[in-house]
Amino acid sequence: MKNYECLTNDSSLASAIFVPSYIGLDISRFLWISNLTVRDSTGFELVEWLVKKPEWKRMWGRDHFLISGRISWDFRRQFDDLAYWGSKFRFLPESMNMSMLAVEGSSWNNDYAIPYPTSFHPSMDGEIYQWQSKIRHQKREFLFTFTGAPRPENEESVRGKIIEQCRGSRFCKFIDCSEKNCDDPVNVMKVFENAVFSLQPSGDSYTRRSIFDSIVAGCIPVFFNPGTAYSQYKWHLPKNRTKYSVYIPVKNVKEWNVDIEKVLLGIPEKDVIAMREEVIKLIPKIVYADPRGKLDNFEDAFDLALKGILERIENVRETMRKGKDPSIGFADEDHYKYTF
Structure with missing residues (x-):
């Protein structure tokens, strides 16, 4: 300020x-x-x-x-x-x-x-362009990832089912944050850079910092509740949510029987490429630039x-x-x- x-x-x-x-x-x-x-x-x-x-x-x-x-x-x-x-x-x-x-x-x-603040604070336009180019050409080993901790005490949380499906899929990488695997942002970013989609269920509250870490990594977010992003960041994220994300609604966790792997595998490759490009365009809008520098074009x-x-x-x-x-x-x- x-x-x-x-x-x-x-x-x-x-x-x-x-x-x-x-x-x-x-x-x-x-x-x-x-x-x-x-x-x-x-x-x-x-x-x-x-x-x-x-x-x-x-x-x-x-x-x-x-x-x-x-x-x-x-x-x-x-x-x-x-x-x-x-x-x-x-x-x-x-x-x-x-x-x-x-x-x-x-x-x-x-x-x-x-x-939420991420760990990327560019000080000039060139740093943004360089990063966008890097993640645009990044090879992604996993179809999807979930980085977070379980919520066994919360029966209304969808996290348990998400973790169960991720662990049961050869296309998913699960990072358990309850074991302090997420304290180092480098570890988290490496996972996001290697995944096409990132699962973003609600945690203790609707939102997560992980949303923005995954976008910085060029990873397409998958949301399960409108309060996690769509009704939140109206100045920073597109109104057309289908351009940059996937939405799998969960009205009642106990009745929820969606196969996440099938949903994501069913998205055409051209749509995935278009969504990732939209995510990459979002990066300058959701990071806080270093105030000692100056962005000219963003x-x-x-x-x-x-x-x-x-x-x-x-x-x-x-x-x-x-x-x-x-x-x-x-x-x-x-x-x-x-x-x-």
Whole structure:
């Protein structure tokens, strides 16, 4: 943010106000403690500080945005009960007037998903072109791969069936992350570079960093729930999901009897090549470039996120100019995003 070329020190000229609060790191200190007052305290302190600033009164916070390196659900505890997870920061009236960028958005309209960081941070266009050329010509030994840990405690998780099918197929490579095989990103990337498709089921939440690691490797993602990508990264991934991914819907895990190997083997080679090329084109859009360098011909994940949030705020500003209520739809809940 500090290297963003459109920063201004005069907040009266600003199109948007960035709130420089590390709320993801902050809540990480308190998520597992039982005192809900302590868990929520810094969120209250932040909004109390914000509303006293002159910038707040211009749009009552609707031109403010912040960023979290944690999923949005960590800030959306709906009840003051220890059985419920997270803080209630995003349900504070002042916070609801702000937009939040997070690695996973919620079903509320004031949360927006941005890509998880990968280990590739190009500093110039040439590094992107070179990498794209490398993975475009990469020989791929496996048809598909799954890199992740099982979720035996979660009966609704499809992971158990995916691991079972992967282990039973000579076309699949399984990397068990519960055995710390995924701590080194080089190990993970080598697997993705050697597979045509990567299976991306939901984990503890809808999304996974693995989606973006696999795209960087030129590996076509296979999704099982719309909340994993399609309803999330609207500024960074194509609206036409069939161009870059495969979708195998799982409505009920216990009744699910799809043979993944047969589905993937049934995709014509020309379609696979077209999807991989689309995935390769996506790489600059989902990586965060090294801020010390400069990309001339590409917009990276940061550029697209800032462009998206500025457009959102401008739409709210236009609503206010027309004398309409800007709160309508701003922080509404929309479960359709996750159910299609």
